[in-house]
Amino acid sequence: MTQRTDSDARRDKPATFTAFGLAAEAERPAPGLYVVATPIGNLRDVTFRALATLAAADAVLAEDTRVTRTLLMHYGITTPLLSYHEHSNEAVRERMILRLQAGETLALVSDAGTPLVSDPGFKLVQAAIAAGIPVTPIPGPSAVMTAIVAAGLPTDRFFFEGFLPQKSGARRNRLEALAPIPGTLVVFESPHRLPEMLADAAEVLGPERPAAVARELTKFYETVRRDTLGALARAYAAEGPPKGEVVVVIGAEPEDAKAREADAGLDARIEAALARHSIKDAAALVADETGQPKRAVYARALALARRGDDGPDA
Numbered sequence: 463m464t465q466r467t468d469s470d471a472r473r474d475k476p477a478t479f480t481a482f483g484l485a486a487e488a489e490r491p492a493p494g495l496y497v498v499a500t501p502i503g504n505l506r507d508v509t510f511r512a513l514a515t516l517a518a519a520d521a522v523l524a525e526d527t528r529v530t531r532t533l534l535m536h537y538g539i540t541t542p543l544l545s546y547h548e549h550s551n552e553a554v555r556e557r558m559i560l561r562l563q564a565g566e567t568l569a570l571v572s573d574a575g576t577p578l579v580s581d582p583g584f585k586l587v588q589a590a591i592a593a594g595i596p597v598t599p600i601p602g603p604s605a606v607m608t609a610i611v612a613a614g615l616p617t618d619r620f621f622f623e624g625f626l627p628q629k630s631g632a633r634r635n636r637l638e639a640l641a642p643i644p645g646t647l648v649v650f651e652s653p654h655r656l657p658e659m660l661a662d663a664a665e666v667l668g669p670e671r672p673a674a675v676a677r678e679l680t681k682f683y684e685t686v687r688r689d690t691l692g693a694l695a696r697a698y699a700a701e702g703p704p705k706g707e708v709v710v711v712i713g714a715e716p717e718d719a720k721a722r723e724a725d726a727g728l729d730a731r732i733e734a735a736l737a738r739h740s741i742k743d744a745a746a747l748v749a750d751e752t753g754q755p756k757r758a759v760y761a762r763a764l765a766l767a768r769r770g771d772d773g774p775d776a
Contacts, residue, residue: 477518480538481510488514491598493565495590497583499576499602503681503707505536507603513537515600519569523558525582529573546570548582555589562595569600576604580624580650605679606648609709612686613674616713619645628655630662637666647712653677654703656710660695663712667691672713678706728752732763741767 477488496515501507516522517539523546524530530543546554562568572581590597606622621643627633640647651659656675663673669692676686683706687694691712698704731752735744745760752759 473520477514477541478538479513479517481513485538486510486514488518490518491515491567492596493562493567494596494598495562495587496567496569496598496600497577497587498569498571498600499604500530500533500571500574502574502603502605502608502679503684505533507680508533508537509600509602512600512602513539516541516569516571518567520561520566521568523568523570523586525572525577530571541569546582546586550582555586558586559589559593559595562590563593574603574605576602579604579606579622603680605650605707605709608679609674609676609686609711610646610648612676612679613646613711614686614688615646615672615674615711617646620648621645622648623650625650625652626659630658633659634662634666637663641667641715643714645714649710649712651708651710653705653708656703656708657695657698659710660691660698663710664691664695667712668715669693669695671715674711675704676709676711677704679709681706728754728759728762729766732759732766736763736767 473490477490478485479488480486491514496519498512498515499509500512516534517537519541521542521544522530522534524543525547527543527545533539534541534543544558546558558568570577570583570586572578572583575581577583578587587597610617610620621640623636623640626636626649649659660673660675664671669690671691672688673691673694674686674688675694675698676684678684687697689697728748731748732744735747738744739747741763742760745763746756748754748763749756749759
């Protein structure tokens with residue numbers, strides 16, 4: 463006789479959850495791994511599909527079982543909780559894969575938001591795919607998307623960085639690598655490092671870059687502070703670290719700033735060439751090097767030569 467498991471016993475009973483004071487019955491989903499997004503602060507920001515999946519799963523794999531238990535209790539869900547976090551080793555993943563191969567339904571959640579987005583879960587999803595186990599996303603809340611739509615900055619192209627390095631030197635190096643990205647940057651940061659991070663960002667990316675600091679999103683004290691990087695850095699340097707979870711959104715370098723930088727670079731090339739050549743030859747040389755129109759480069763070279771006291775004659 464095959465020994466019955468706790469999962470078998472759970473399947474004999476209807477899976478239920480309670481929302482808005484009403485009890486609902488959830489259908490048992492097909493076996494596999496379900497990646498379930500959960501609220502980032504406000505417990506009401508959860509989908510019915512997520513609740514049904516959590517209620518009907520054989521187990522919920524949680525980053526911190528204490529945090530997830532609060533969510534499950536709020537909606538009357540009694541599904542067993544198992545710990546799965548960034549320090550879970552290969553043996554833990556193997557046990558989860560064996561359960562999935564046996565036909566169980568497991569729901570993976572993080573403490574808040576969408577799993578795998580700067581949260582644990584990638585290795586388990588990767589192992590499930592390698593084992594031929596279905597992986598089903600249950601979409602929902604995301605701190606990244608919530609912050610970017612509230613920041614008031616362009617959303618057509620953005621780059622999610624996650625957490626920057628903790629030490630200033632490494633952080634500056636990473637910011638320099640991010641500087642050329644032609645889109646909005648989204649960064650997670652701990653509150654106590656926010657003033658230093660903003661100071662580094664203002665210095666490396668430029669104080670005039672537009673930015674927003676989104677704090678405690680979806681919670682009672684939600685705030686979105688919008689200004690330039692320089693102004694935000696000065697404000698938080700004076701006020702000190704804020705409280706709560708923080709997402710920083712940084713706009714791309716303004717087009718006028720890019721134009722000024724390009725003009726400054728072109729002027730530097732022309733001035734270097736003027737030190738060795740006539741205006742005509744310097745303009746031709748720089749135009750060939752940069753691909754800029756020769757007429758425009760000649761006009762700029764002529765202006766720079768006239769502005770200087772020692773420019774060579776044409």
